[in-house]
Amino acid sequence: MDTIQNTDNQLNDCLFFSSCKLSRIIGKMAEDEFKITGLSPSHAFLLHIVNKNDGIHQKKIGELLHMTPSTITRFIEKLENKGFIRRKSEGKNVYIFTTEKGLLLQPDIAKAWRNVYGLYADILTSEESEQFVAIVNKLISKLEEKNRVNIKIQI
């Protein structure tokens, strides 16, 4: 018999496709859960980092969140306009500080985060969850290394 497979089966063997799909699905669900904070998950993560690290260097936030400096600046401006954080420039260095209003949002951020965890907690065992995160982090760091080498070669 001559036949094709379901496209689903072909694509699900592809790490790139599966990770994009997962990112879309979980991203959408996380957005819904974070609605209680009035912020997008990315903004909420940024605020969380500042709340836990008062006076953190802006560059450091970019590293933690895997965002380019221009994106971080945009995010920080938005959060500052809403009064959730405070910026302090010292020459070239920018430091970010907590505000009362920002700290008040912390319980909601923690709650939304827990809810997101709850979405997949009963699908994967805690062991599977840990393994998955470990594998994903390994991929991220190795791919970043490769990416840096490529950028150097281009220069």
Added chain:
Amino acid sequence: MEEIFNRRSIRKFQDRPVEKEKIDKLLRAAMQAPSAANQQPWEFIVVEDKDTLNTLSEMSLYSKSVAGSGVTLVLLANSNDFKVSTAWQQDLGAAAQNILLEATHLELGAVWLGVATADSAVEYIKDLYRLPEHIKPFALIAIGYPDGQKNEFVDRYRAQKVHYEKWQ
């Protein structure tokens, strides 16, 4: 039975129609197949029109041979006939094999093209014929007079596939 041993998938056909009597024989052979609780859930669309054959041949990457066939049979199942609903693919499989063997016997060549094996192919056939929900596409069988290829014996016997009395 020589037809069983000589039958091969034939994918290239002469530009020559298949006689009405032979098509009739193929359909009769199909309907002699065993089926679960004798439910005979099959339905067939006989396609000889060149334009339709061309359209059918675009179902998937592997259905090109339909375009050059003298006749292609679209095998469908009618769920209103189901007595054992889990068996319809097996019933249709037996009908498909009967068609392939009868085609060999009639000096025709044929190839079995899976439809129920892929959702995209199922949708393609459903759309093309505007099939109602209770009619389920199963397969296409492209048939014609072989061009170049022929039905000849290749030994597919594998002794290690046979297990006597127990698994190991």
